[in-house]
Amino acid sequence: MGSLECDVLIIGGGIAGLSLASALAPFSSVVLVEAETTLGYHTSSRSARQLIPSYGPEPVVDLTRRTLDLLADVQGSTGLALTVPRSFLLIGSAADVEAKTTAGMRTLSHAEALELCPQLRPESFEAAAIDPDCVGTDTDLLLEFHRRSASDDGVIILTGAPVTSAVYDGEGWNVRAGRRGIRAGVVVDAAGAWADGVAELCGVRPQGLVPYRRTAAIVGAENAPRVGTPMVAAADDSFYFRPDADGVLISPSEAEPAEPGDAQPRAGDVERLIRRLDSLTTLGISSIRRSWTGLRTQRDTGLPIVGFDAGHPGFFWLAGQGGYGFQTSSAIAELAVVLLTGADPADLGADPARTAGAEAALQPA
Ligand SMILES: Cc1cc2nc3c(=O)[nH]c(=O)nc-3n(C[C@H](O)[C@H](O)[C@H](O)COP(=O)(O)OP(=O)(O)OC[C@H]3O[C@@H](n4cnc5c(N)ncnc54)[C@H](O)[C@@H]3O)c2cc1C
Incomplete structure (x- = not known):
């Protein structure tokens, strides 16, 4: 099978990887690889489906409130019933x-x-x-919304494609995922429970997840x-x-x-x-x-990890969402787009001061 080329390779097809894929697609060429044959097979299909704005440390509360706003926008423009009132x-x-x-x-x-x-x-x-202000969410619908909008914007999604090797040559990555070879400028680690293992595979220091x-x-x-x-x-x-x-x-x-x-x-x-x-x-x-x-x-701080690895310019963390992966998903994807593309948060409709605060709170150790 032939090899693929992209700006950004996202490893992991749960809510973290899929929400970033759909948010990033208008800006970059993106490939997403998922080890399982079904997207969202692991933690993202096993949640309680609740978005609780009062739950978690302050940066998480901010991310949750922003996610609720972004989901309300999607709901308004698509008519999809992504959330239901449930205090x-x-x-x-x-x-x-x-x-x-x-x-x-x-x-x-x-x-x-x-x-x-x-x-x-x-x-x-x-x-x-x-x-x-707490709501319930239809996680299947949300995952499918992100999958479809990413695909519509040209993201290539491969399932049954575990990443087994990744080598950085100074300019980009040569990655093996299942039977495919992929050339990527940046690798995003959205591998959930496996995120530290994926980092080690890439020669990057783990975060203690x-x-x-x-x-x-x-x-x-x-x-x-x-x-x-x-x-x-x-x-x-x-x-x-x-x-x-x-x-x-x-x-x-x-x-x-x-x-x-x-x-x-x-x-x-x-x-x-x-x-x-x-x-x-x-x-x-x-x-x-x-x-x-x-x-x-x-990780021990209880906060997600979002940002480029301090020791590796081509490796981006999108991990450690703990019990907040759905309620912070759209805001974390938005922050990741800002950090990956250099986009101005204001152009995305985000508050620049809050974005800077989230960047500082969530940066990798
Ligand atoms: C019981 C329970 C209740 C919860 N309730 C809520 C809730 O109400 N609200 C909320 O916001 N959150 C909740 N959560 C947390 C939420 O489900 C998680 O934060 C979120 O699903 C994490 O998503 P993820 O994409 O990071 O991980 P995952 O969904 O696990 O996705 C990671 C993916 O990476 C893939 N992968 C791993 N290694 C590789 C590799 N080498 N190559 C390719 N792919 C790879 C895996 O197969 C996996 O599919 C709950 C969790 C649980 C368990």
Whole structure:
């Protein structure tokens, strides 16, 4: 098979790689390679599908708010239902809720919280707060939107094409991905849990990224909350649940270090959470319809890594999105376009001061 040439080669076909591909396509020639035969196969098909503007450190909050604006623009121009209203209700002890109540959230009385989620047993929480700006998102639709808009703008997307070697000759990269050879000016590492491994393959120093397991399940419940009612999360990070078209989505919110790979639920994890939810709620969970585990990968600062590697002019990081990969996706892609092309943020409709702040906060170590 012949070789390909491009300005930018994106490694990884999850939300990070695909959202950059669609944002960058008008400016550069782009090839995206994905190791699996299906785009979004790993963490990007395993999320809770929630965009929570009050969640995360300050740079993440800024990126989330910008992403919500950008998605609203897409929604307005395409008519695609990328987001749906779904607020975020935090419950727990008074101390835990106070510690987690950030700007943009509002404290609720016990009665107000119960009105929003009557399935909570009154004695199961002391205090509550709400993020009313939080929305749910259709991640499949979002991935497909980016795939289609990237393809329409000329991006070549190869699946079943794992990058196995990459050599820089001072002017560009010679990369082997599956059976294809690719010549690229810049390599973007959007390889999720594998991002440090891809860096090493390219001869670049890793960033100390750690993948953390998180499991979720869709369960059947006799007293399921109505679609459109809030996602409910424990302020001590011990569980969350939310209504879903197929039942109720539940998660034990675990964050255990793991190796990169096709993570799977462990026997007993979901059952233990169901017993806990039975004691805290009147959901009446009756069956496990499906369950999955994904890897949320981040560095010790908890912030994504976006920018050229300090020691390698041809290597660009787009990794470490942790539990914020969807809610920050469009803003991170926008920042990456600015850094990769030298475009003026104002020309993209972005605030130059905020863009500079994000660049500083997210730069590789
Ligand atoms: C249970 C759970 C709930 C979550 N809930 C939310 C949420 O509500 N909101 C939110 O914003 N985020 C959430 N997240 C986090 C979010 O899903 C991730 O941040 C995001 O999906 C990461 O996307 P990514 O593109 O970086 O990684 P991935 O989707 O893992 O994509 C990386 C891709 O790179 C490919 N790759 C690796 N090595 C190579 C190679 N050598 N060659 C070619 N390709 C390669 C992989 O096959 C993979 O497809 C959740 C995560 C989990 C697990």
